[in-house]
Amino acid sequence: MEEYLQLFKNETDFYNQILLGSLLPENIWRSLPHVCRTWLRNYVAGVLIYSITGFLWCFYIYHLKRDVYIRGAQLKENSGSTAMKVMEGSVAAFMIVEAIFRSEFQYQSAIPSMKTIVLHIKVTMRSLPWFAALPTFSEYAVERGWTKCFSRISEVGWFAYLVYIMAYIAVVEFLTYWAHRKLHDIKPLYKYLHAQHHSYNKQHKISPFAGLALHPLDGIAQGGPHEIAIFLVPTHFTTHLTVVFLGAIWSANIHDCIDEKMWPLMGGGYHVIHHLSNRHNYGLYTIWMDWMFGTLSHPVSNPTKPN
Secondary structure: HHHHHHHHHHHHHHHHHHHHHOOOOOOHHHHOOHHHHHHHHHHHHHHHHHHHHHHHHHHHHHOOOHHHHOOOOOOOOOOOOOOOOOOOOOOOOHHHHHHHHHEEEEEEOOOOOHHHHHHHHHHHHHHHHOHHHHHHHHHHHHHHOOEEOOOOOHHOOHHHHHHHHHHHHHHHHHHHHHHHHHHHHHHHHHHHHHOOOHHHHOHHOHHHHHOOOOOOHHEEEEHHHHHHHHHHHHEEEEHHHHHHHHHHHHHHHOOOOOOOOOEEEHHHHHHHHHHHHOOOOOOOEOHHHHHHHHOOOOOOOOOOOOO
């Protein structure tokens, strides 16, 4: 048993070495206890995924493809200004933001202001250290044999692996739906935890950066089902970690206010309805829980599928 559990620790050590070893001097992190190194790696990974995804997503939908994705966007140039050229090659994050929000362009559209984007980032950065504790806890639990995680797909075979993944996602969907719904239904929870996220209740106040702009306990309540699921369902360890961090990318996607018509996935077209109504579309990755429990509301452009 100890030898088997060592496989998980070796894997987390490998991830720590890859990320922390590439970005930080060894004297900063190498002497830290293993669990602290794991937390630091999860925190750094969270910051990178959130920042890169948010900047690229905003650059794409608000600048490169604004005429496609932003309904009613009208571009007006200030008199005497020169049209901005699209940046070529590698650009720094602040250059991307400047490209999106440069002052000579004014959009009569749903594009959020720079002030709104900065607010989303500030709220997220305050909460990310707490969010990083979730995968850190799950890795700690896995390394001690408390969960049903397995190390290699070959241990169960591909068919069982796929069945377990579907069961894992189903558990996460169910628990996240009810955690999210109760954050609305229980008034003190909404007032003190979830209301902050729902202050972004207009299309021009929602952006890909808003996905993780949550009170720390709100984010833990909605992210916790990923950790609970590995105590209930046999789950491939690496796949669990991958899904956790893909969730951060998914959060950017569902806060872009775009109806991608990806039924039955809970895309931005569905989630913006949640922000506007406060009583529909509580699901995470798919619409199935909302359909099952009577809280589904389809975007106008996306006809109802199941009845």
